[in-house]
Amino acid sequence: MGIFHIRLKGVGRAVWAVSAIVLLGGSGSLSAQDEKSGGGHVSGNLQSNANFFMRDSLIGAANTPQYDRQLYGGEAWLNLNYSNRGFDFGLRLDVFNNSNLLNPTDSYSGEGIGNWFVRKQVDKLGIQAGYIYDQIGSGAIFRAYEERPQLLDNALVGLRLSYDIDPNWQVRAFTGRQKQQFGMYRSVIRGLAVDGFISPRRAKGEWSMAPGFGAVGRTLDDLSMNNLVATLNTYPSQYAFVPKYNAFAFSAYNTLSVGNLSWYLEGAYKTRESMNDPFATTAANGDTVTGDRFVNKPGTLFYTSLSYAVDRLGITVEAKRTDHFTFRTRPQEQLNRGMINFLPPMARVNTYRLNSRYNAATQEIGEMAFQMDFRYGIGKAWKFNVNGANITKLNGDLLYRELFLEVQRKFGLKGNLIAGIQRQEYNQAVYEFKPGVPLLQTWAPFLEWQYSISKRYSYRFEMQYMRTGMDEQAKARQDYGDWLFGAVEFSLAPRWTFSLSDMFNVGPGRNSPVDATGKKRLLHYPRADVFYAVGPNNFSLSFVKQVEGVVCTGGICRLEPAFSGIKFSVTSSF
Amino acid sequence: MKIVKIFLFAFLLIPMFSCKEIGPVITSLAPGTPNPVNMRNRVVLIEEFSGVRCVNCPAGSQDLERLSAAYPGRLAIVSIHAGFFSNPYPESRFDFRTPEGNGLLNLLGQPLGYPSAVINRRKFEGEADLQLGRAQWPGFIEQELAKAPAFDIRLSSSFSTSTRELRADVDIVRLDNSANFQDIRLSVFIVENNIADAQLTPEGKREDYLHKYVLRKALTAFDGSPVGTDLQAAPSVRRSYVFTFPSNWKAESCRLIAFVHRSGESWEVLQAVEKPF
Numbered sequence: 001m002g003i004f005h006i007r008l009k010g011v012g013r014a015v016w017a018v019s020a021i022v023l024l025g026g027s028g029s030l031s032a033q034d035e036k037s038g039g040g041h042v043s044g045n046l047q048s049n050a051n052f053f054m055r056d057s058l059i060g061a062a063n064t065p066q067y068d069r070q071l072y073g074g075e076a077w078l079n080l081n082y083s084n085r086g087f088d089f090g091l092r093l094d095v096f097n098n099s100n101l102l103n104p105t106d107s108y109s110g111e112g113i114g115n116w117f118v119r120k121q122v123d124k125l126g127i128q129a130g131y132i133y134d135q136i137g138s139g140a141i142f143r144a145y146e147e148r149p150q151l152l153d154n155a156l157v158g159l160r161l162s163y164d165i166d167p168n169w170q171v172r173a174f175t176g177r178q179k180q181q182f183g184m185y186r187s188v189i190r191g192l193a194v195d196g197f198i199s200p201r202r203a204k205g206e207w208s209m210a211p212g213f214g215a216v217g218r219t220l221d222d223l224s225m226n227n228l229v230a231t232l233n234t235y236p237s238q239y240a241f242v243p244k245y246n247a248f249a250f251s252a253y254n255t256l257s258v259g260n261l262s263w264y265l266e267g268a269y270k271t272r273e274s275m276n277d278p279f280a281t282t283a284a285n286g287d288t289v290t291g292d293r294f295v296n297k298p299g300t301l302f303y304t305s306l307s308y309a310v311d312r313l314g315i316t317v318e319a320k321r322t323d324h325f326t327f328r329t330r331p332q333e334q335l336n337r338g339m340i341n342f343l344p345p346m347a348r349v350n351t352y353r354l355n356s357r358y359n360a361a362t363q364e365i366g367e368m369a370f371q372m373d374f375r376y377g378i379g380k381a382w383k384f385n386v387n388g389a390n391i392t393k394l395n396g397d398l399l400y401r402e403l404f405l406e407v408q409r410k411f412g413l414k415g416n417l418i419a420g421i422q423r424q425e426y427n428q429a430v431y432e433f434k435p436g437v438p439l440l441q442t443w444a445p446f447l448e449w450q451y452s453i454s455k456r457y458s459y460r461f462e463m464q465y466m467r468t469g470m471d472e473q474a475k476a477r478q479d480y481g482d483w484l485f486g487a488v489e490f491s492l493a494p495r496w497t498f499s500l501s502d503m504f505n506v507g508p509g510r511n512s513p514v515d516a517t518g519k520k521r522l523l524h525y526p527r528a529d530v531f532y533a534v535g536p537n538n539f540s541l542s543f544v545k546q547v548e549g550v551v552c553t554g555g556i557c558r559l560e561p562a563f564s565g566i567k568f569s570v571t572s573s574f
Numbered sequence: 575m576k577i578v579k580i581f582l583f584a585f586l587l588i589p590m591f592s593c594k595e596i597g598p599v600i601t602s603l604a605p606g607t608p609n610p611v612n613m614r615n616r617v618v619l620i621e622e623f624s625g626v627r628c629v630n631c632p633a634g635s636q637d638l639e640r641l642s643a644a645y646p647g648r649l650a651i652v653s654i655h656a657g658f659f660s661n662p663y664p665e666s667r668f669d670f671r672t673p674e675g676n677g678l679l680n681l682l683g684q685p686l687g688y689p690s691a692v693i694n695r696r697k698f699e700g701e702a703d704l705q706l707g708r709a710q711w712p713g714f715i716e717q718e719l720a721k722a723p724a725f726d727i728r729l730s731s732s733f734s735t736s737t738r739e740l741r742a743d744v745d746i747v748r749l750d751n752s753a754n755f756q757d758i759r760l761s762v763f764i765v766e767n768n769i770a771d772a773q774l775t776p777e778g779k780r781e782d783y784l785h786k787y788v789l790r791k792a793l794t795a796f797d798g799s800p801v802g803t804d805l806q807a808a809p810s811v812r813r814s815y816v817f818t819f820p821s822n823w824k825a826e827s828c829r830l831i832a833f834v835h836r837s838g839e840s841w842e843v844l845q846a847v848e849k850p851f
Contacts (some may be wrong), residue, residue, distance in 0.1 A: 063657065063658070063676075064684065065680065065684070068680070102702075103684060103685075103686045105657070105658060105684040105685075105686075106683055106684035106685075106686070106703075107684075180700075180702070181702065183700075185700070186700060223699065223700060224700075225598060226598075226713055227709075227710055227712070227713025227714065228709075228713070229598045229599075229600060229713075230712040230713035230715070230716045231709055231710070231711070231712040231713060232600050233600060233601055233644075233712065234637070234640050234641055234644055234712045240600050241600070242597045242598065242599075242600050243597065243598065243600075244595065244597060245595050245597070246595055276709060278630075279776075282633070282636070284636060284640060287636065289632055289633045289636045289775075289776075290633070290775075290776035290777070291630045291632070291633025291634075291636075291708075291776065292630065292633060292707075292708055292709065293633075294709065331709070332707065332709045332710050334686075334687065334707055334709075335687065337686075433629045433630065434629070435629055435774065435775065435776045435777065435778050436774075436777075436778035436779060561658065
């Protein structure tokens with residue numbers, strides 16, 4: 001019989017109830033023998049990071065509690081899942097010790113149960129209680145998800161029911177409150193979604209549709225409303241309005257597949273509610289100021305994606321129009337906090353270091369975005385990729401434009417060469433709230449060469465260069481100027497990987513650090529990594545000097561200060 | 575039949591989204607009109623964190639001006655230049671950063687974004703930390719104004735224009751005899767108003783921007799001077815301070831702020847007062 005005992009301060013009764021069910025319901029079922037006989041099944045995974053901070057005021061890695069006095073910060077997530085007799089149980093322990101993930105310039109400590117759930121399918125009815133991760137459509141009106149690099153965890157704590165009308169149609173309904181670290185926001189969120197699949201028998205394989213409809217409601221709690229009213233009371237009368245407790249969002253979506261063509265279309269509407277407009281202009285006392293102000297507006301969102309894929313050809317065209325589509329658990333929340341929905345990013349997710357330096361964060365208040373992706377292969381040796389994105393404000397002002405060209409050439413089974421170039425135009429004034437700076441322009445060619453010497457040994461070489469435009473007013477290159485990045489990676493399969501890289505500010509720009517004489521410094525940002533994998537366990541040890549920048553994960557971006565120090569991580573699954 | 579079922583489930587939408595709500599009442603507070611909070615003599619301390627490179631900070635300053643007008647004499651505002659956006663520009667006349675400001679930022683915690691303010695150093699229900707975004711200031715200010723003060727603080731000062739010497743006397747009178755005042759401290763700050771200097775604004779850098787409520791100096795330690803033992807022994811205590819002004823400070827634009835607060839686990843402010851010289 002397996003004995004399973006966890007003692008944690010601050011764990012709620014519900015969690016103990018779940019644990020008790022696991023213990024009682026699954027008593028005697030944790031052994032391998034019982035598992036084989038159809039009993040319980042335990043699985044889990046661990047992710048842990050340890051950061052050792054080494055102050056480097058030259059690159060801006062200073063003046064945070066970690067650099068100044070704490071010297072260490074870390075996070076860990078231990079996830080346990082247990083299934084038995086048609087029940088699924090999940091429990092996750094979260095640990096944050098002087099962590100800088102929640103607020104990159106501050107320190108956060110806390111530990112406890114970050115997630116638990118009980119799930120059971122009773123005939124056609126699915127029941128889940130606890131922490132729920134789910135989404136409706138593309139997530140435009142509701143998405144409860146987790147992005148650990150930004151400590152974003154929007155789980156809905158409550159109840160979720162689903163009902164299978166038939167194998168092709170399902171209805172889901174949920175109610176709960178959004179998670180806020182180890183507590184919860186007060187606003188109540190509930191929703192309903194109907195998802196289906198239609199494929200006429202006589203046309204099977206020729207066309208199909210996956211239509212859906214969703215609706216989400218949020219009722220603001222009294223504390224948040226009182227706070228909001230107090231704020232609105234201070235507004236000049238022309239900006240004041242009567243806020244709503246309840247806001248509703250609706251979306252209808254459909255994927256139509258005809259042969260090799262797939263077309264996704266979604267339209268969403270949100271009722272009038274108070275939201276923060278970071279670019280609102282406010283006139284008071286003879287002065288006009290641009291900045292955060294609550295506005296009372298309805299929102300709309302249209303998103304469509306058309307894909308065609310055949311043999312070695314793939315084409316995707318996307319368009320999105322966003323107008324005041326902020327939907328949060330309370331209007332006071334900003335940046336990546338308290339988001340009920342998720343607006344998909346409309347620019348390529350770049351992976352190379354310099355190509356991913358500038359990212360187009362979704363503008364909830366308003367944007368018009370287009371993206372096109374074209375892929376084509378000639379034989380087994382050649383692959384081509386062209387990607388273009390164009391994002392403007394609703395008034396036509398350019399926010400972001402990217403053109404990305406990539407060619408891939410394979411040399412048998414051993415060698416692989418990737419080369420390309422990226423052109424970006426990035427409205428730094430809007431994305432990073434840096435007024436007065438001109439539209440940032442970059443050219444960034446890149447090259448990657450990968451070669452397998454033998455089954456055991458392989459190496460990879462990466463090189464990128466970024467040329468930025470001139471800032472005529474500052475008489476310097478834009479932002480941090482020009483960069484050169486090089487990386488060498490050597491792998492000893494199946495366990496070891498060693499990597500060395502350097503990001504060199506080869507042509508310092510307007511914002512690059514200066515020395516005592518006022519001369520721009522030519523700074524290096526080196527990095528060294530060792531990765532070790534043994535079975536399901538992975539270890540990494542890294543020495544990192546990282547320049548400040550906007551870091552985006554899954555379409556959510558925030559300004560991250562520079563990093564200097566050592567990172568150690570362990571991941572495991574069992 | 576399937577279609578009927580789908581419509582039946584869709585019917586669930588009606589109770590979810592039906593019924594008209596009764597909204598709150600909005601009473602726009604014109605400057606100078608009496609506000610609805612009760613008239614206790616509570617003065618609320620607002621420690622705003624700012625920086626000359628913080629593009630949104632002028633909007634925060636405008637908010638504070640509005641709040642100050644809505645609650646005349648009831649707010650003691652300090653603008654603390656510290657953190658990532660506070661490095662002066664090459665053309666800046668002043669470096670507004672102070673050792674006290676850096677100490678306060680470490681004491682009260684780094685904000686997620688600027689401008690941010692700490693109100694009476696309280697961690698309010700539902701908030702992750704002491705730092706609050708602009709949208710939350712008015713609500714929590716009202717909440718604090720409604721409380722009864724635990725102390726009366728009387729501030730008197732004299733300033734010699736010839737020697738530029740300031741003498742300040744702070745009298746703290748205990749109003750609540752039942753509480754434990756062992757951990758009580760007194761902090762006294764000098765703030766200067768309307769300093770023309772460079773500031774980043776949404777319209778670009780302005781070199782003649784008028785900075786408000788700028789923290790210049792703490793006459794006590796940045797985290798306060800202990801007065802708890804004396805307050806346990808006597809109903810009132812007096813502390814006196816002498817400070818000589820640097821030549822580039824405008825004394826006529828300066829104000830004194832004194833406040834009594836806890837120390838240790840909580841740094842909650844129990845009463846504050848603000849006064850020109």
